[in-house]
Amino acid sequence: RNTPDLETLDKRYFFHPFTALADHERNGPHVVVKGEGVWLEDNHGARFIDGMAGLWCVNVGYGREEIADVLQHQALTLPYFHSFSSWATDTPILLAERLIEMAPVPMSKVFFGQSGSDANDTQVKLVWYYNNARGKPGKKKIIARNRGYHGVTIVSGSLTGMPSLHSGFDLPLSFVRHTTAPYRLWEAEPGLSDEDFVARLAGDLENLILAEGPETVGAVIMEPVMGAGGVIVPPEGYYPAIRAVLDRHDVLLIADEVITGFGRLGTMFGTTAMAMQPDLVTLAKGITSAYVPLSACMVSEKVWRAIVDGQGALGAFGHGYTYSAHPLAAAAALANLDIIENDGLVEQAGARGAFMHARLQAAFADHPLVGEIRGTGLVGAVEFVARKSPATRFEPALKIAGRVVKAALAQGVITRALPHADTISFSPPFVISEDEITQMVEGARKAADAVMDDLVR
Ligand code: PLP
Numbered sequence: 001r002n003t004p005d006l007e008t009l010d011k012r013y014f015f016h017p018f019t020a021l022a023d024h025e026r027n028g029p030h031v032v033v034k035g036e037g038v039w040l041e042d043n044h045g046a047r048f049i050d051g052m053a054g055l056w057c058v059n060v061g062y063g064r065e066e067i068a069d070v071l072q073h074q075a076l077t078l079p080y081f082h083s084f085s086s087w088a089t090d091t092p093i094l095l096a097e098r099l100i101e102m103a104p105v106p107m108s109k110v111f112f113g114q115s116g117s118d119a120n121d122t123q124v125k126l127v128w129y130y131n132n133a134r135g136k137p138g139k140k141k142i143i144a145r146n147r148g149y150h151g152v153t154i155v156s157g158s159l160t161g162m163p164s165l166h167s168g169f170d171l172p173l174s175f176v177r178h179t180t181a182p183y184r185l186w187e188a189e190p191g192l193s194d195e196d197f198v199a200r201l202a203g204d205l206e207n208l209i210l211a212e213g214p215e216t217v218g219a220v221i222m223e224p225v226m227g228a229g230g231v232i233v234p235p236e237g238y239y240p241a242i243r244a245v246l247d248r249h250d251v252l253l254i255a256d257e258v259i260t261g262f263g264r265l266g267t268m269f270g271t272t273a274m275a276m277q278p279d280l281v282t283l284a285k286g287i288t289s290a291y292v293p294l295s296a297c298m299v300s301e302k303v304w305r306a307i308v309d310g311q312g313a314l315g316a317f318g319h320g321y322t323y324s325a326h327p328l329a330a331a332a333a334l335a336n337l338d339i340i341e342n343d344g345l346v347e348q349a350g351a352r353g354a355f356m357h358a359r360l361q362a363a364f365a366d367h368p369l370v371g372e373i374r375g376t377g378l379v380g381a382v383e384f385v386a387r388k389s390p391a392t393r394f395e396p397a398l399k400i401a402g403r404v405v406k407a408a409l410a411q412g413v414i415t416r417a418l419p420h421a422d423t424i425s426f427s428p429p430f431v432i433s434e435d436e437i438t439q440m441v442e443g444a445r446k447a448a449d450a451v452m453d454d455l456v457r
Contacts, residue, residue, distance in 0.1 A: 133310025266350025
């Protein structure tokens, strides 16, 4: 067979996620065929710096033989067996132990799935089962935040606080509510202190819980640092204030660590960096550096004990996927954690992150299109505004971030548009060098200049 024309085959057969389909039928795909370190190569031989580690996930970089070797060994030894009822395989047990030992706050058990979306669905079922088990079946509502991203299944997509991901699907489901994000640029007037901003945000959440009735609210779900919603870092004192509200109303806190888990913020977990005290933790992406799909829900002893003690009347916890605790995925996760620990990649992400933020400041602080530069650890973002003061948004139809991303690609740099915030984001593999960071940021800066030239023309 000749080299297949991938563009033609793609247009003919492949239904792309998150894609304007009519545009895609015209324009076709961009096909990646190879990765090494932080570099990707397409099917025409062009090379790009992957400034997003795929979708915030290939943290140890592409082409790690350590993971490939373990996958080959595991596939030959035992590619699959399930974990329903009393069955188990070895690698998920070892991974569960390791996760509980490294957990950012004391945790008791781990439930495995395959994606961040299904893990957050599992979290909702855990919250419901927990409240049923302790005789509080009314506590069904789940509160998330505007701009939060928690996935795209019917439940996790409802938690996601982005109207554009609800439209067309009749979401969100009726038990979901959304509260204010800690998004200083648009939610706080200039000069508002962190303390006052935190008090306002905690007040918004408490007022929502009171308005709904605390006896109807089961949990709140939050990303330690919001990713897809715009790389939004909460102010100091935010999570302790949120936790105090939740404790007053017997509401659980789910930390969605799908992006922040396993080093992205320069600490092993984002909950530590952000002083968050969750009852449940969602993990995915960086757990295997995306070499194999895997997600995990970590469950605290409080939740676990109530579930076990109250199970009598409810029957077995009737939830689990064919691929829950997949032995191949767990083996990949163990190898990935070995790399992160042996190579000191958490500290490295912190150090390279500090370098990246210095470069972003140098490149963008006085750029006419830039309203804010955000981030912490090895995750950063640049938000574009039509006017700096008072901050004024561009017309969404101008798609500034999208145009910068496209122009950056022409510079050999992959970044990502977060259209809900007119923001471009940077979340490279932890193995990125300082030179590669400089190249990535310079490429993005040239791209922003090109878009500006276009605007004034
Ligand atoms: N939660 C967060 C914070 C995410 O960033 C994502 C994906 O980007 C998800 C959940 C959903 O994960 P998945 O795409 O694996 O379903």
